[in-house]
Amino acid sequence: MMLDLDSSPWRSLSVRRVHDPAEVEELRIAPADVQRVVVLESGHKRIESGSSGQWRGAEHGPGTVSLTAPGRGTRLRWRATSDEPVVTVQVGIPGRTIGEVAAQLWGRTTLPEMDRLDAADDTTVAVVTALARARASGAPELYAETAAQFLAVHLLTRYGALPPLPAPRPETRRTAVVRSYVTAHLAEPLTLAELAAVADLSPWHFLRVFKAETGSTPMRFVARLxxxxxxxxxxxxxxxxxxxxxxxxxxxxxxxxxxxxxxxxxxxxxxxxxxxxxxxx
CATH class of the missing domain: 1.10.10.60 (Homeodomain-like)
Known part of the structure; x- marks a missing residue:
């Protein structure tokens, strides 16, 4: 396998583009405390996932999403079904991020197992594709933090069967304090955790409150300034x-x-x- 992107500069999540072989007899992926999100960027393949001696298969084309939950290992095998290169973009969200989001927003102490071999999910595809572009252009940690929070909420809502969140209550004063802080510290490497601390909110509540108040994510607001x-x-x-x-x-x-x-x-x-x-x- 060949990698186009090194995931090391971002701490909030990892992202890499992988050129896969046309055929793999078996690939064992060890359990890790990471929610894996894989989007097929190009090519077509027949893929199978094995556990407990059984295999289940699916046809993957561009835009197909697959998920592996934190702590879950898997065995995979696949074969390309077209002449196009098989390229995937793979994102890893720390399991602690998924857990903290579930606890903060839904009061959940146990996580739903978000495993899918093939899913059609335009939102996840758009975010993962944007992450690959942003990583290649050198986007800052704030971008990765924001994307990790958004993806965590989206995955928990869509695949974890958790209810949609109600609209956040207005927090005009907190938002104004953050906007002033950003203006005064524009040259510094701002992070979502730092801005949330200024607002005295958890990162997940802050992200939702800021977007509701300003119509923009903190990342876009900072970039515009x-x-x-x-x-x-x-x-x-x-x-x-x-x-x-x-x-x-x-x-x-x-x-x-x-x-x-x-x-x-x-x-x-x-x-x-x-x-x-x-x-x-």
Whole structure:
């Protein structure tokens, strides 16, 4: 198997893109305290999962989702059924994250076993695909934390048969404090846990409250403010794009460029040229 992504920079979850062999006789996956989420990105294959001497099979095509619960090992075998490369994106959410979300939001002390060999789930596919792109562009820990919380709630609701959550109550004061804090600490590597502590809420409640109050996730809010700060420096100073990226809290110049493309559909260099900003001499 060949890996495109190294999962080490993010602590909140792991993500990797794997080029699988066309045929595998048997792959044993040891139990781990991780909720595994696997999305088939390209190719078609017949896959089988074995336990207790029995095998069950399914046909996988692009967008098929499979899940393995924390603490569960499995045996897999598969065979490609088309000439396309078999590529999967694999996400691992720590079991403690799943457990803490279930306890905080539903008061659950035991976890439902979220195992699926083949599921059709557009939401999970969209999040996993976005995580692979974000990981490749150097997105910060805040992105991974937010995605881990969202995926945990989504998986528990959809596959754990837990009831949908009621709308959170308004927390305008807490949200205002966090917004002021972000503005004052924009150049620092902010995390979801840190912002939740400022709001004096658990991360899972904070994420829901902030989205309900502002219409944006904390990650998108921070990214937007950082882009606005970078725009100001590009217009009014001769500092280099690299210097501006780090001054505004981006993890790299490439991450700044990716954020400009997402928010403004341009690059920092083109933006500076278009607005007649200062250039480093």
């Amino acid at each position: 950082r882009v606005e700060a970078a725009q100001h420096l590009l217009r009014t100073t001769a500092r280099s794009v690299t210097d501006i990226a780090y001054a505004c809290g981006f993890s790299s110049p490439g991450h700044l460029t990716a954020a400009f493309g997402r928010e403004l559909q341009t690059t920092p260099t083109r933006y500076r040229a278009d607005v007649g900003g200062h250039r480093k001499k």
